[in-house]
Amino acid sequence: MVDRMIETSNPKDTMTPTRPPNGARPRRHLSIAATLALAAGMLVLPAQAAFAAEPIDGAPTAGDTVFPNVGNSGYDALDYAVAIAWSPDTVQSDGLVSGTIESATTTMTANASQPLRSFTLDFEGMEVDSVTVNGEPANWVRDVDAAAIKYKLVVTPATPVSGEFTTTISYHGVPVTHIDADGSAEGWSRTSDGAILLGQPVGMMAGFPHNNTPADKATYTFTVDIPSQLSAANGTGLSDAAVVSNGELVSRTPSEDATRTTWIWRQNQQMASELAVIGIGRYDIIETQLALSDGRVIPSWSFMDSTLSAANKTTITNRVNQLETITRNLESVYGPYPGNSTGVIVDTVPAEINYALETQDRSFFPSVNSVNGNTLIHELVHQWYGDHVSPTTWTDIWIGEGMATWGPTHYNSAAGFGSGSSTEQTYFNSWNSVPATSVNWSIPPGAQTDSAALYGYQTYTRSAQFWEALKIAIGDEAFFGVVRQWQDRFGGTSVSGSELKALAEELSGRDLTAFWEDWILTPGKPDWPEKLTASLASDRSDAVGRGDRVEYTLSAENTGRIPLASSVVTVDVSSVLARAAIEEPLAEGLTLDGTTLSWAVPATATGASSTVAFAAVVDDAASGGTLEAQATVATLGGTCVSCGTSLEVTEYELSPAPKPTVSGPARAGETLTAQAAGWPEGTTFAYQWSVGGKPVDGATAQTFAVPETAVGSPVTVTVTGTKAGYLPTKATSDPTAPVAPAPKPGPFRDVTPSTKFSKEINWMAEAGLATGIRKTDANGAVYFDYEPKTAVTREAVAAFLFRLEAPRGYTAPKVSPFADVRPGDKFYREIAWMHEAGLARGIKQPAGKPDYAPKATITREAMAAFMYRKDARGGFVAPKSSPFADVRPGDRFYREIAWMYDSGLSTGIKQASGKPAYAPKANMSREAMAAFLYRAEH
CATH class of the missing domain: 2.60.40.10 (Immunoglobulins)
Incomplete structure (x- = not known):
């Protein structure tokens, strides 16, 4: 029959069944999918949203497909303080001790990321006396369905909880043994002189109320009050009793009358509840210390049944003495030992407990033979794989069990710390010996859901084969990197198999999708990897x-x-x-x-x-x-x-490597420039100039200032082209003409032989048309500039033309012909002559005399008009087609501009499209004016 029980209590009236607020019926559990979605959504809410959210009921599942009704969501357990008082019954009826937990409390400190109206814990057996949340009485109800492995304690606090909160459950009664689907016993089990609490996979809920999922680790304090002495069930052999648990022994304190002793163990490391242990009985205690590879020295507490034979105790003691060597060897594979203490527990237990167990820090062994064999190494490997890094769901138990099976084989091999066969030989033989038709291959490790088959071939043997196959697939270096990084990155947490795949792919650089599917996720015999x-x-x-x-x-x-x-x-x-x-x-x-x-x-x-x-x-x-x-x-x-x-x-020389060319006048004082074109792209060049065939010291730039000593000799340049992968390649230019002497200094400092229109500008000085602009240098010396690019003013044009054309002795009129030029003004005589000679008519004004605008710059079209009036002979007929692209027949001064072209005074400004431009509205520069006047006189 299905053992289904609903037990309720009201903290204010223990005689009245409890109901949720508003008289509603007890809340039915949501479906697994719905509760998972609810929990997942709750976990990602930001803090400010969480406090503003409506309270919810915590989901009564952790989403584990192997145990869908075990574990809970909505909160994260942080710490458990478990206190129990156990006593043997007065009357014993068989060879195992019956006992009772006279009183017990469990205080859970947890954190809720979203306000909880109610939440659940897992608790099997015993009687609940009271529940408080944050010190306030809370309603509770027990919802039990043994066939569905469902043992829920549903707590409804007086007010919803959010953030960190504490829940204290008081209980008592006869502890129960949880029988797994595969028939093995866990939870509380009677022994020949006491009791032991073991909890893998889910039996720890028979020990104390908590969130019974490996995904929710916490720290623990176990306070256990027992008689100071215990005897066998038949009352013989009364001797000192002890309590063993996880972590470190904090204290053992006898009562005032010394009849009872309280033992306190503290586990400061993160621990999944299934790894907890409480052993009560007559034990011999071996206390020692272990020196670890990183220099830490940790305590070791080992407990062995005091009724064992002397020979068996010697065997156990010898194995305890080997813990340091074995642990240090394992550290070289898995990294620093994760615990703060170590040891073993060897107890005489009922046949239903036919297994050793990796209880954290000190593993449990049901016999001397198990602790004396490879099982000890197996359980020690579990301290890293399964304990330090735990699975998030029971489906992924294969990770730790597979490694704890593979680990002793590696340890005993020649590649490890022994002389046995290689792990590759061992696990290939194991794989090869089982035919593809065997039922052993029917359950894939990473997709198992049947708790009755949880500890089968797929969890131990196939998973150990997987670890070896992975080593072959990705190579030793990546493999042992994965083994170590699994601890370094995820120690103290619970991790899924998909994260192991991601780590292996990251460190190996390999895509392991098909490999993982074959070995972990798909039924059937996987392929052994080629090597x-x-x-x-x-x-x-x-x-x-x-x-x-x-x-x-x-x-x-x-x-x-x-x-x-x-x-x-x-x-x-x-x-x-x-x-x-x-x-x-x-x-x-x-x-x-x-x-x-x-x-x-x-x-x-x-x-x-x-x-x-x-x-x-x-x-x-x-x-x-x-x-x-x-x-x-x-x-x-x-x-x-x-x-x-x-x-x-x-390496070969560069090709092509044409001769460089030299530009610039071969004249002393001038600068020559080397150009290297047509060489392979990416070539860089070095230069060496020579005069008369002799290299010039220091002349290694692309340009060369021709010295006076070069006069009469030709100049050449040798370029050396370099490019990665090629030999340095040289080429020498053709020689220039013999270097000419430097010209004598011109009248203007800012006009050199290389200046545009330098000949025409120097003629202006020689002809007496331009004296330049007087300046003084920093030393006070006077010099003259021509300022070739400066625009010409109308008064300066008058001066230039006057000097060129006016008769000697010309006397300016006493009355100015222009309104804006008066006798006595600068260049008055020259401007008056311009009017008298008919070269300038002035700028008409609304009334009176015209203006001359002496300070205004002259445009190129106005200059054409002046030149035309000065030199043109009658009868010039402007062409019907303009010689310039920007001047058309009919434009102002078109005739005069066309005459400038016809007479050779202006060739215009070259254009890419064909005809030159004249730019009639542009200002006339002093260098262009010099060119016009020079051409007019020559």
């Missing part, structure tokens, strides 16, 4: 040159336990293809895709090797660098030895 060692070699060791042929040989040696059938080796030939071409056709099994050459390794028996060759021919344009080829085993299970080749390519 090979690849190598790559070439037939050349010296430098290769253009046209040389290089032959490469790929080899694959089968170093595994099964024939090679699907392995692939790839070669990165990007460097080779940059300087050479792969010969076609390729050998069978080879394919080239871009810069990757792939080799499908042919069927190869164990211990045998296969080879294939390919060749490359160095390009005719290759120079320098290296031909590098790098082989990699693309499929799982491969390692590469001597898989990279590198051959130097002979």
Whole structure:
């Protein structure tokens, strides 16, 4: 029959059944999917949203598909303080001691990320006396369905809780044994002289109320009050009693009359509840210390049944003395020992407890034989795998159990700390000995849901085979990196199998999806991984040159336990293809895709090797660098030895390497510039100038200031082109004409022989038309500039033309012809002459005399008008087609501008489209005016 019980209590009236607020019926549990969604949504809410949210009922499940009704959501347990008082019954009826928990309290400190109207804990057996939340009485109800493995204590606090809160449950009664679906016993079990509490996978809920899921770790304090002495069930052998638990022994305090002793154990490390243990009985205690690899010294408390024989006690003591060596050896594989203490528990227990268990810090063993064999190493490995890093759900028990099975095999192998067979040989034989039709392969480790089969072949043997297969698949370095990083990254937490896959892929750089699916997620016998060692070699060791042929040989040696059938080796030939071409056709099994050459390794028996060759021919344009080829085993299970080749390519001179050219006048005082064009892209140049064929010291720039000493000799420049992968290459320019002497200094400091229109500007001074602009340098010396680019003012034009054309002795009129120029003004005489000579009519004004605007700059069209009036002879007819692109017939001063072109005074400004432009509205520069006047007079 289904054992289904609803027990309720009202803290204010223990005789009245409790109901939720508003008289509603007790809340039915949500479906698993709904509660998971609710819990997940609750966990991601920000703090400010959480306090504003409506209170909810915590979900009565942790979402574990193996135990859907065990574990709870809505809160995170932080710490448990468990206090019990246990006494043996006065009357004993058989060979095992019956006992009672006379009183007990469990205080859970937890954190709720969203306000909880109610929440649940797991608790099987005994009688609940009271429940308080944050010190206030709370309503509670027990909802039990034994067939569904459901033992819920539903708590409804007086007011909803949020953030950190405490719940204290008081209870008492006869402790119960939880029988698992596979028939094994856990929870409280009677022993020959006391009791023991074990809890894997879910029996710890028979010990005390809590959140019974490995996903919710916490710290613990166990305070256990027992008689100071105990006897066997038949009343014989009265002797000192003890309590053993997890963590560190804080105290053992006798009562005033010394008849009872209170033992306090504190577990400061994070611990899943299924790893807790409380042992009550007559024990011999072995207290010692262990020195760990990192220098820590931790206490060791070991407890062994005091009724064991002397020989058995000696065996156990010897094993305890080996703990330091074994632990330090395991630290070299898994990292620092995670606990703060260690030890073992060896107790005589009923046959239903036919297993050892990795209770945290000090594992439990039901016999001397179990602690004396590999089981001790198994349980010690569990201190890292299963205890320090725990599964989030019971489906992923395979991670820890598989490693704890593989670990002793590695420990005892020659590669570990013994001389036994390799783990590869051991687990291949194990895999190979079970036919594919065996039922052992029917349950995939990472998809199991049946609690009755939880401790089957798939959890231990197949999972240990998986760890070895993973080592073969990703190689020793990545494998042991995963083994260690699993602890370094996730120690003290609970982690899923998918995170193990992600870590293995990260550290190995391999895609393990298909491998994981085959070994962990899919029913059926998985494939044992192929294993090979690849190598790559070439037939050349010296430098290769253009046209040389290089032959490469790929080899694959089968170093595994099964024939090679699907392995692939790839070669990165990007460097080779940059300087050479792969010969076609390729050998069978080879394919080239871009810069990757792939080799499908042919069927190869164990211990045998296969080879294939390919060749490359160095390009005719290759120079320098290296031909590098790098082989990699693309499929799982491969390692590469001597898989990279590198051959130097002979360096050649750059080509083409044309002669450089030299620009600039070959004249002393001038600057010459070297230009190197047409060389390969990326070439850099160094320069050396020579005069008369002799290099000039220090003349190594792109430009060369021609010295006076070079007069009469030609100048050349030699460029040296350099580029990575090529030899330095030289080329020398044609010689210049013999260097001419530097011209004598001109009248103007800012006009040099290289200045545009320098000849015309210097003529202006020689002809007396321009004296320049007087200036004084920093030393007070007077000099003159011409300022070629400066715009010409109208008064300056008058001065220039007057000096060029006016008759000697010209006397300016006493009355100015222009309204804005008065007698006595600067250039008055010259401006008056412009009017009298008919060169300037002035600018009309609304009334009276015209203006001359002497300070205004003159435009190019106005200059054309002045020049036309000065020099044009009658009869010029402007052409119907303008010589300039920006001046049209009919435009103002069109005739005068056309005459400028016709008379050779202006060639215009070159345009890319054809006809030159004149820019009639632009200001006239002083250099352009010099050119116009020079051309007019020559």
